[in-house]
Amino acid sequence: xxxxxxxxxxxxxxxxxxxxxxxxxxxxxxxxxxxxxxxxxxxxxxxxxxxxxxxxxxxxxxxxxxxxxxxxxxxxxxxxxxxxxxxxxxxxxxxxxxxxxxxxxxxxxxxxxxxxxxxxxxxxxxxxxxxxxxxxxxxxxxxxxxxxxxxxxxxxxxxxxxxxxxxxxxxxxxxxxxxxxxxxxxxxxxxxxxxxxxxxxxxxxxxxxxxxxxxxxxxxxxxxxxxxxxxxxxxxxxxxxxxxxxxxxxxxxxxxxxxxxxxxxxxxxxxxxxxxxxxxxxxxxxxxxxxxxxxxxxxxxxxxxxxxxxxxxxxxxxxxxxxxxxxxxxxxxxxxxxxxxxxxxxxxxxxxxxxxxxxxxxxxxxxxxxxxxxxxxxxxxxxxxxxxxxxxxxxxxxxxxxxxxxxxxxxxxxxxxxxxxxxxxxxxxxxxxxxxxxxxxxxxxxxxxxxxxx
Amino acid sequence: xxxxxxxxxxxxxxxxxxxxxxxxxxxxxxxxxxxxxxxxxxxxxxxxxxxxxxxxxxxxxxxxxxxxxxxxxxxxxxxxxxxxxxxxxxxxxxxxxxxxxxxxxxxxxxxxxxxxxxxxxxxxxxxxxxxxxxxxxxxxxxxxxxxxxxxxxxxxxxxxxxxxxxxxxxxxxxxxxxx
Numbered sequence: 144x145x146x147x148x149x150x151x152x153x154x155x156x157x158x159x160x161x162x163x164x165x166x167x168x169x170x171x172x173x174x175x176x177x178x179x180x181x182x183x184x185x186x187x188x189x190x191x192x193x194x195x196x197x198x199x200x201x202x203x204x205x206x207x208x209x210x211x212x213x214x215x216x217x218x219x220x221x222x223x224x225x226x227x228x229x230x231x232x233x234x235x236x237x238x239x240x241x242x243x244x245x246x247x248x249x250x251x252x253x254x255x256x257x258x259x260x261x262x263x264x265x266x267x268x269x270x271x272x273x274x275x276x277x278x279x280x281x282x283x284x285x286x287x288x289x290x291x292x293x294x295x296x297x298x299x300x301x302x303x304x305x306x307x308x309x310x311x312x313x314x315x316x317x318x319x320x321x322x323x324x325x326x327x328x329x330x331x332x333x334x335x336x337x338x339x340x341x342x343x344x345x346x347x348x349x350x351x352x353x354x355x356x357x358x359x360x361x362x363x364x365x366x367x368x369x370x371x372x373x374x375x376x377x378x379x380x381x382x383x384x385x386x387x388x389x390x391x392x393x394x395x396x397x398x399x400x401x402x403x404x405x406x407x408x409x410x411x412x413x414x415x416x417x418x419x420x421x422x423x424x425x426x427x428x429x430x431x432x433x434x435x436x437x438x439x440x441x442x443x444x445x446x447x448x449x450x451x452x453x454x455x456x457x458x459x460x461x462x463x464x465x466x467x468x469x470x471x472x473x474x475x476x477x478x479x480x481x482x483x484x485x486x487x488x489x490x491x492x493x494x495x496x497x498x499x500x501x502x503x504x505x506x507x508x509x510x511x512x513x514x515x516x517x518x519x520x521x522x523x524x525x526x527x528x529x530x531x532x533x534x535x536x537x538x539x540x541x542x543x544x545x546x547x548x549x550x551x552x553x554x555x556x557x558x559x560x561x562x563x564x565x566x567x568x569x570x571x572x573x574x575x576x577x578x579x580x581x582x583x584x585x586x587x588x589x590x591x592x593x594x595x596x597x
Numbered sequence: 598x599x600x601x602x603x604x605x606x607x608x609x610x611x612x613x614x615x616x617x618x619x620x621x622x623x624x625x626x627x628x629x630x631x632x633x634x635x636x637x638x639x640x641x642x643x644x645x646x647x648x649x650x651x652x653x654x655x656x657x658x659x660x661x662x663x664x665x666x667x668x669x670x671x672x673x674x675x676x677x678x679x680x681x682x683x684x685x686x687x688x689x690x691x692x693x694x695x696x697x698x699x700x701x702x703x704x705x706x707x708x709x710x711x712x713x714x715x716x717x718x719x720x721x722x723x724x725x726x727x728x729x730x731x732x733x734x735x736x737x738x739x740x741x742x743x744x745x746x747x748x749x750x751x752x753x754x755x756x757x758x759x760x761x762x763x764x765x766x767x768x769x770x771x772x773x774x775x776x
Contacts, residue, residue: 229742230739230740231740232702232739232740232744233701233702234740234742234744235743235744237742269742270684271697271738271741271742271751272742273751273753273754273755273756274756304634306634308643308644309643309644309647310643310682311682311684311685312682312683312684312738312739313682313683314739325643326640327640328637328639328640328641328643328668328678329642329674329677329678330681331681346635346636346637346640398703398744398745398747399702399703399706399707399744399747400706400707404703404746406745436702440701440702471744473702473703473706473744475706484702487700487701487702488702490700491701491702491739494739495739497681
């Protein structure tokens with residue numbers, strides 16, 4: 144651990160870190176040059192596959208394996224979509240990369256496109272990142288000037304265009320097929336899979352969708368080799384043939400109730416406690432922590448006694464969370480009401496559900512209404528069962544929705560209500576002392592008029 | 598600046614002879630050029646909507662019809678996409694400055710909602726609305742991806758972090774001084 148050397152964030156403190164000249168001065172694009180001159184696309188792909196790099200966007204699917212799903216004999220174009228629609232609450236690592244080291248992202252993108260024989264890359268960025276948008280557009284222009292993009296890149300015969308494409312403030316566009324639909328100019332309704340994008344993606348063509356941090360890792364894997372990458376992180380469990388391991392460096396975001404919210408780079412497998420204490424200055428104001436979300440809000444909740452949870456692809460799942468997600472930790476101190484937390488989470492997902500699948504659209508909306516009712520002092524104990532019923536029945540896992548947004552909406556509900564049940568019960572009893580066990584229907588509320596009970 | 602002023606700010610010859618068209622020839626040309634970047638014209642829907650929205654601060658229905666013509670789509674297809682994204686204003690333009698105050702978890706934990714309420718009170722505007730003088734539109738946003746600076750807001754293209762009531766006062770004062 145102590146001899147870990149950051150690579151993804153190695154350059155971000157340089158004053159001109161976003162310029163091509165500065166990137167080249169620190170060895171930038173040398174890897175691209177070498178790969179284009181001395182490697183075949185298959186060799187690049189195999190190096191990435193050998194590294195066991197897993198996608199950094201949330202799902203953790205092995206990147207090299209994803210690439211092998213592309214048809215080998217396809218004679219039309221192959222498209223690459225770079226997913227820069229980072230919108231998971233608590234997550235900002237891609238923004239840091241794009242603002243402070245856009246050329247690292249582009250070198251990784253070009254290498255990834257070369258490996259997959261893609262001829263056009265659509266760089267899909269969320270609207271809320273105006274600075275990153277400018278930096279990436281400037282960097283793309285600098286790449287065309289230098290011959291890193293365009294026809295016959297560096298005399299290799301390989302040609303690639305990068306088209307930057309701006310989203311319009313919708314969380315669902317981070318789901319890979321939602322992103323493709325949005326790119327095509329439609330509402331971002333995720334597609335039923337199969338067919339997977341690798342077979343039939345953007346504009347009906349084979350398509351790879353990868354996250355910004357993922358392609359940044361590709362750059363370093365091609366530069367330093369798969370063995371270097373596998374020397375970092377948590378090895379695969381030899382007793383579990385399905386475990387692909389948690390290799391490589393990872394960007395961790397930490398925010399909420401810590402002294403120094405930040406984005407840092409460390410090997411996969413850092414614990415939540417280490418992240419908070421060693422990197423974020425501890426819980427703020429000398430208070431104690433109550434809980435933390437482990438990897439973006441959709442991953443659920445860890446209690447303070449679970450902060451030994453390692454942030455690798457298997458860790459959070461062992462603690463009842465959905466997974467590693469984006470490794471964005473948000474810390475809640477002892478003063479936070481879990482009712483307020485869950486209300487915030489439910490409001491987010493009710494707002495961001497795309498509306499395509501009824502269980503998600505209705506489930507997220509009703510969970511928000513339940514939370515509003517509880518906060519307004521009209522909650523009933525059986526509302527907790529109702530919340531859990533919704534939580535257990537919406538999502539890919541129970542098989543009721545097309546994409547995982549609903550699973551992400553469900554997990555905070557399930558974790559909060561199950562891990563902090565007595566707090567919810569106490570709140571309901573305290574704020575609705577006469578009615579908590581009434582089983583009659585509660586009359587409809589004027590939702591606009593409801594305010595939380597202090 | 599009002600809608601009509603924005604329209605009038607382009608070169609005079611751009612609108613000449615184009616009667617009641619909403620998109621200027623320059624905007625139409627830009628949209629046509631965007632079409633070369635994509636294998637299907639429909640993919641230009643969002644870029645075209647952004648282009649119009651940036652210039653007019655909203656996308657009037659007439660613009661939807663004109664975009665649809667350029668992209669060889671039904672106006673309903675463009676409207677369908679537009680209405681999916683809460684981003685695009687349609688009935689009226691937003692103010693000179695459109696501000697998004699983050700309400701998601703990291704900001705909420707550090708007082709984001711209180712700051713938002715204070716901001717609206719100080720600017721004398723209902724959440725989501727535009728001030729009477731048209732200078733400011735204040736809206737809530739979901740996570741702006743700047744949680745290390747929570748609570749934060751996006752004012753036009755400027756990210757303002759570590760928001761406090763004093764920071765809101767400074768922001769409003771600065772805008773007053775600028776105008």
